[in-house]
Amino acid sequence: MKANSYPAAPTAVVVAPSGLEREQWLAVRRQGIGGSDIAPILGMSKYTSPIELYLDKVGELGDVPRSPELVEAAFWGHQHEPTIAKVFAERTGLGVVEGPGMLAHIDRRWMLANVDRYVIEPGERTPSSLLEIKTRSAFQLDEWLLGVPDGPALQTRWYLAVTGFTHAYVAALLGGNRLLIHRVERDEGLVGHLVEIVGRFWQKVLDRIPPPADGSEATRELLAHLYDVAPGSVTVADPATVLPLLDQRASIKAREQQVADELRLVENQLKTAAGESEVVKAAGVTAFTWKQNGTFAAKKFADAHPDLAAQYTHRVDALDTKRLAAEHPNLFRKFRARRLVVPAKKETSC
Template sequence: MTPTGVVVAPSALDREQWLAVRRTGIGGSDVAAVLGMSRYASPYEVYLDKRGELPLDRPQHPDLAEAAFWGHAHEPTIARVFAERTGLGVVEGPGTLAHVERRWMLANVDRYVLDERGHPSSLLEIKTRSAYQLAEWLHGVPDGPALQTHWYLAVTGYSHAHVAALLGGNRLIIHRVERDEQLVEHLVDLVGRFWRGVLDGTPPTVDGSEATADLLGHLYDVQAGAVAVADPAEVLPLLERRRELHERAARTDDELREIDNRLKATAGEAEVVKVRGSVAYTWRRNGPFSQKRFATAHPDLAGQYRHTVDALDTRRLADERPEVFAQFRARRFIVPTSKETAA
């Protein structure tokens, strides 16, 4: 199909079959997460997914699901406009590609770009992004899409690719990406090490990303009262480091509060403080409304503005269906002090 890419699955697969194929290797959308550069997924989550330890078609992050919907909806239009503006022909591909020698390297290319003879000669990666990201796209392809594009170049063997991004629904930016052989080799090496860990059951280090925290909070079916006996050599240094960081954070919070208080005292009754003609900081009365102070000061007026809201009766749910209630409770992480016990 391409210089180094062969078709390993047709494009007509249903979603469950397609997800199963994705688990046989690393695709372009996995690369940023594997390298710890994704907001929504971590290396640990990708590892568990490729090992088959997560549900095959688990719910996406709402932001990702919405972005994926609009990306899919706009893709044909962006491909057509790209062809009109560049004069290059484009065509949809036959399905999932794998590298001819390293079959774990996968690619689902959005479109193939045709040469003057009508033969595929490069690829087109299509993105739909917020207008707030315009500045990131003006002078080149941002890191995440650039890594994905180079991964596809690594799989296909093409010398260049095109990236077309629709920003804010009304601005199309097109970049040509030349193959960087050093980057390709580096990606194959780093991601290859990760894939070897998937095959031999060696997980990546659990990182400090929000994606990992969210995953761990919902990953396990909790067994009430279950106790795990941990290795002191592993856990005690982590607990000590955690204590040190908490103490440092507390000191930092105290110092910041002192500085803020001194700046507020300088402002006095003023909302704006200027230094050398420029606004240095503001202290306006535009923060959260204090319902408690208002109700205490004006009880009659507060009564006029009270209203009932439609809310889930979680207390009744807990009483009548405790097993269902327990399934949706968040896990609380508590490290007791020497004088406490974990609740």
């Protein structure tokens, strides 16, 4: 059956055909909210923050470095997709076909879906549901055994909101050798809730109102590489905005130091209790261990045993960053992260 020989979905229309060049596909995707955008909007993604998604949608994200690990994972996910779809069909007895392209809700064109596959019941000619395909690490197996994790679940439910189907399937290949299949039912209450929350975010995109920076690691990574900074440039900030934040930072750093001191005290007392033993038991079970398996003191070893250290020293290829900085300073700066430094306050005499 050809992809375009049946309706797109009960409540969706095709807004971009399959097979578009990547830049064209990204341009269409910026015209609305897709399934992979839902977790970042809700602050539930460790890879993308709301502010990064906003900048992407308004075309101001720029050339932010992509994680090589994520790029590699996406590559293998794409490579495995046809195989997973084929095995899903064999194990469920359901028909599987590729969709006609990017979909949009018939009434809310900003609601987008790029489904992996349509699912067709035996004896039927039109799709009755959709299939979302995932490739994940074996370390996530326990999480997937309990059901579809939050990120993929939100993506799937968004696709149900766009397409109008009553249910969907999620097939996940874990560790390359374990296929798990889950069925996700449409929840009208959740669909309405998602449309309301995501709709507010999209309206802010249209109104060019960026979300505030959050405390996520994704935002930290983004801000480290986001702006093209002129050396020595100065911004005159509003004291009413900056000074309270600096006071708050100082208070947090002080609490951080206090907690570190308290933790060190407790750990030193535990180490004293261990003495010369590696394992400490209490109430018949292992309470903690203090084994000699930490970081190797290479410099101390080399100073104490220089001849032996020379026998176990080998050369490794390393990027000459000093030479790179000297010969290509602008390129070197482009790949350096920005570092926040707050000068220590000078004490004033009475």
